Amino acid sequence: MANPEPSYLAEKNRVADAPSENWVYRYLPQALWPYAQLARWDRPIGWQLLMWPCWWSAALAPLAAPTTAVHMGLPDLSHLFLFLVGAIAMRGAGCTYNDLVDEEIDASVARTRSRPLPSGRISRRDAKLFMVAQSLTGFLVLVQFNPFAILLGIASLGAVAIYPFLKRFTDWPQLGLGLAFSWGALMGWACYWGSLSLAPVLLYLGSILWVIGYDTIYAHQDKEDDALVGVRSTAQLFGAKTKQAIVLLYGGAVVLFFLAFAFTGNGVGWPAYLGLALGAGQMGWQIRSLDIDNPSECLRLFKSNSAFGWILFFGLVFSALWSISVA
Numbered sequence: 242m243a244n245p246e247p248s249y250l251a252e253k254n255r256v257a258d259a260p261s262e263n264w265v266y267r268y269l270p271q272a273l274w275p276y277a278q279l280a281r282w283d284r285p286i287g288w289q290l291l292m293w294p295c296w297w298s299a300a301l302a303p304l305a306a307p308t309t310a311v312h313m314g315l316p317d318l319s320h321l322f323l324f325l326v327g328a329i330a331m332r333g334a335g336c337t338y339n340d341l342v343d344e345e346i347d348a349s350v351a352r353t354r355s356r357p358l359p360s361g362r363i364s365r366r367d368a369k370l371f372m373v374a375q376s377l378t379g380f381l382v383l384v385q386f387n388p389f390a391i392l393l394g395i396a397s398l399g400a401v402a403i404y405p406f407l408k409r410f411t412d413w414p415q416l417g418l419g420l421a422f423s424w425g426a427l428m429g430w431a432c433y434w435g436s437l438s439l440a441p442v443l444l445y446l447g448s449i450l451w452v453i454g455y456d457t458i459y460a461h462q463d464k465e466d467d468a469l470v471g472v473r474s475t476a477q478l479f480g481a482k483t484k485q486a487i488v489l490l491y492g493g494a495v496v497l498f499f500l501a502f503a504f505t506g507n508g509v510g511w512p513a514y515l516g517l518a519l520g521a522g523q524m525g526w527q528i529r530s531l532d533i534d535n536p537s538e539c540l541r542l543f544k545s546n547s548a549f550g551w552i553l554f555f556g557l558v559f560s561a562l563w564s565i566s567v568a
Contacts, residue, residue: 254362256283256355275357276371279340280333286544287336290455291422292328293550294448296321298429298441300557301501304508304564305440314508314561320432324425327382334375335401335421337368342405350466390431397424409471412478415456416449423448440505447497451546454490457483458527459543462536476533483533491524498553510563516556523549 254271256278263283265274281287300316340347340358348359357363383394400421407414426448430441453475460467460476461483467474479486498517502509527542 256357275363276367278357279337279363279368279371280329280375281336282329282333286547288328288332289547289550290452291332291425292324293425293547293554294423294444295324295328295425295429296550296554297448297557298426298444299324299433300429300554300561301440301444301505301509302430302433304513304557304561305434305438305505306508314564315558316429316561317433320429323382323385324429327379328425330375330378330382331401334372334379335404337372337375338401339405341365341368341372346470346472349470350463350472352463352466386432387435389435390428393427393431393437394424397421397428400424408467408473410473412473413475414473415453415460415475418456419449419452422452438504440501443497443501443504447494447501450490450494450497451549454487454494454524455527455543455546457487457490458531458533458539461533461539481533484528484531487528487531491521491528495521495524508560508564509557510560512559512563513556516552516554516559519556520549520552523552 254274255266265277265283269277277283296316299320303314303316306314340356343353344358344365347353347356354360358365358368383391386394400417404414404417404421407417423445426445427437427441430444431437457475457479460474463472464474464476466472468477475486476483495517498520499514502513502517523545527545530538531542532538
């Protein structure tokens, strides 16, 4: 049932840059809104971008094995489901942790001062308890996998823990985000094989460059406020040369993805490379369209990276289907 709250109350309790038509505001009781906002359930692009490297890796890993009547080369559907749940849970836990660390900074930035903690709509104690609950959900997902993947997943927490602090002392916080958000490129392979090889490492490195690129676009929304409060980013570092920098970042990502496919073996067929070429075209569209002084356009281009995720994933899936058809 849709939420019947008066519009002035609804607006008062929303986050400034969250879409007003989101299901959170239509179907959840208003008392739960601060929790949903901490977890960014009203902005699903974050968990989607965290999920994509997991799904790419889960789709790439089976292509390293010969196609047989038993082994079809398709991704494990149970793994895809677990990665989906894990991405939502851990992205929510990470955002809650980030908001706890950045409460004072968020209160000084126009786009973020309406978040639940700086606006006083939730206590730090309740936010911490909610973070623990989300982390436990992620842990329950993790223990469904093999021991190597479990240890690898736990190792990712180091990158997650340091990320919120990077913007205080380096111009490269986006690199920290890339290290954390790309970890799934290792996890999908590890969950399938119980080990790692060169292909998922190349996929991971390519994903890091992709993340730095799209988060640089995102960071241009806040560059003026960030400069005032002393927060650093690649958006400020690259400045007027952002387009050139993203050409290098996205171009490097495409090269590394290509090498990841090549080192997987003959199981990666032409549909995967076609998908990568189409994805490169989508990246080129982002670069051509980018206006770093237009915050709404920066947000739109940032969100479009989920389309890139779909393109790359379906390229790998169709590669498996092609292998089956010619086997």
